[in-house]
Each structure stands twice: as C-alpha cells, then as structure tokens.
Amino acid sequence: MKRKNDFIIRKVAEQYVIVAVGEESKRFNGMIKVNTSGAFIWDLLETETNIDSIVKSILVKYDINEKIARTDAEKFIGVLKDAGAIE
Amino acid sequence: MQEPLNNEFSLSECSDLIDEVLDSGGEFTLYPKGTSMRPLIRQGSDAVVLIKAKQKLKRFDIPLYIRSNGQYVLHRVIKIFKNGTYGICGDNQFLIEKGIKDSQIKGVICAVIRDGKRINTSNTRYKIYVLIWCFMPLRHLLLKTRSLLYKVKAKLKKII
Numbered sequence: 001m002k003r004k005n006d007f008i009i010r011k012v013a014e015q016y017v018i019v020a021v022g023e024e025s026k027r028f029n030g031m032i033k034v035n036t037s038g039a040f041i042w043d044l045l046e047t048e049t050n051i052d053s054i055v056k057s058i059l060v061k062y063d064i065n066e067k068i069a070r071t072d073a074e075k076f077i078g079v080l081k082d083a084g085a086i087e
Numbered sequence: 088m089q090e091p092l093n094n095e096f097s098l099s100e101c102s103d104l105i106d107e108v109l110d111s112g113g114e115f116t117l118y119p120k121g122t123s124m125r126p127l128i129r130q131g132s133d134a135v136v137l138i139k140a141k142q143k144l145k146r147f148d149i150p151l152y153i154r155s156n157g158q159y160v161l162h163r164v165i166k167i168f169k170n171g172t173y174g175i176c177g178d179n180q181f182l183i184e185k186g187i188k189d190s191q192i193k194g195v196i197c198a199v200i201r202d203g204k205r206i207n208t209s210n211t212r213y214k215i216y217v218l219i220w221c222f223m224p225l226r227h228l229l230l231k232t233r234s235l236l237y238k239v240k241a242k243l244k245k246i247i
Contacts, residue, residue: 006111008107010103010104010107012096012100012101012104013096013097013100015096017104019104019108020108020113021107021108021111021113022111022112022113023112023113024113025108025111025113025114025115026113026114029114029115029116029136030116
C-alpha cells in the first residue's frame with residue numbers, strides 16, 4: 001500500500017491534519033486529524049509498504065510493545081482506507 | 088476521523104491550507120460561524136463549499152474575504168462599483184460594506200450543504216431565493232419589522 005499523491009499532511013495550529021487536494025477534495029471534503037505517530041506512519045506510506053514493515057519501523061522509533069503498535073497502525077490505516085487516502 | 092475542516096480551527100489558522108486546496112483546483116468545505124448569512128446559512132448545521140474565484144466576482148456571489156483587521160468574512164456581493172471594488176452584505180443584514188478589493192477575496196462559494204444535501208449556486212431554487220432575498224427594500228422591511236417585534240416583545244416581558 002501507498003498514500004495517494006492528492007492527499008497532503010499539514011500542520012494547523014500545532015495539529016497535523018490530512019486533507020485532499022485537487023479533484024479528490026470534491027470527493028473527500030473533510031480532514032483526518034493525526035498525532036505525531038500518525039504523521040510518522042504517513043511518511044512511511046510515501047513508498048510502497050505493508051503493515052508488517054510499518055509495525056517494524058514503529059518499534060524502532062517508539063518504545064511500545066508490538067501488539068499496541070500493530071493495533072494502532074491497523075486502526076490508522078483503516079481510517080486512511082475509508083478516506084480513500086491510500087491505494 | 089473525518090471532520091469538518093474548520094470545526095476547531097479558526098479560519099486564520101487554516102488560511103494557508105485553504106489557499107493550497109483552492110490553488111490545486113480543489114474545494115474547501117467549511118462550517119461558517121455567526122448569524123449574518125441567515126436564512127441561507129445556519130451556524131452549526133450548514134456548511135459551504137469554497138472554490139477559487141477564477142474571474143471577477145459577479146453580483147450575488149458569496150466570497151470569503153479578509154477584512155483589513157484580519158477578520159475572515161463570508162458575505163454576499165450586492166454591488167460592483169465602477170472602480171472595481173465590491174459592496175458586500177450578509178443575507179441577515181442591510182448595511183453594505185463598501186470598498187472590498189479582489190486582493191481581499193480568498194475564495195467564493197459554489198455550493199451550500201444543508202441537512203446533508205449539496206445545493207449548488209446554479210440550482211434554480213437557490214437562484215429564486217437570491218432573487219427574492221436580495222431585493223434589498225423587501226429585506227430592509229422584513230429585518231426592520233423583525234427587530235421592532237423583538238423590541239415590543241422585550242418591553243412586554245418587562246411589563247408583564
């Protein structure tokens with residue numbers, strides 16, 4: 001999976017948000033609020049990746065156990081999929 | 088979570104984001120605050136869809152513009168003056184704000200989302216609303232009458 005180019009992440013008032021631009025914004029007109037670990041996962045999605053690889057990267061960066069990392073990553077990926085932000 | 092874009096951010100905080108989305112040819116949906124655009128826009132329930140103004144605004148367009156004090160305002164163009172500036176007024180107001188320049192315009196409404204339904208500004212019912220509500224003498228009369236009724240009601244409450 002990989003993030004779509006017509007979704008961008010920006011910082012608004014100390015909060016990361018993901019929004020759609022261009023034609024995609026006519027379909028998805030909301031925003032996805034993202035914390036720093038979400039922003040980290042978003043960066044990983046710049047190139048083709050999978051959930052196992054994302055979890056591995058999270059475990060390198062953050063001091064959390066694998067179960068929590070996987071649950072959080074899957075939850076966030078689910079939100080992105082629902083928004084149509086990844087392909 | 089998908090949430091309205093400016094539900095918790097001020098428009099000035101979203102300013103760069105609005106520019107980026109509109110410059111990309113996209114649409115930016117926001118939930119306006121205040122009562123100045125009633126009855127068209129009801130705070131908390133109705134949203135508006137902004138696009139970039141590609142050409143000079145026309146009479147009855149609704150731009151999002153920035154006042155010289157930095158305040159973001161969403162009101163309707165009522166007059167276009169010979170010097171190219173706009174006279175702008177909220178649908179719930181009758182005093183026209185003059186001298187708004189193109190450089191102050193951030194975007195223009197292409198649709199209103201009311202009760203979850205998108206109403207484009209090209210919609211016939213919307214155009215009928217504009218024709219009736221933007222006939223300023225009628226609006227002036229209605230708003231003045233409403234204001235008078237409120238005052239009478241308040242006085243009656245004090246007496247009773």
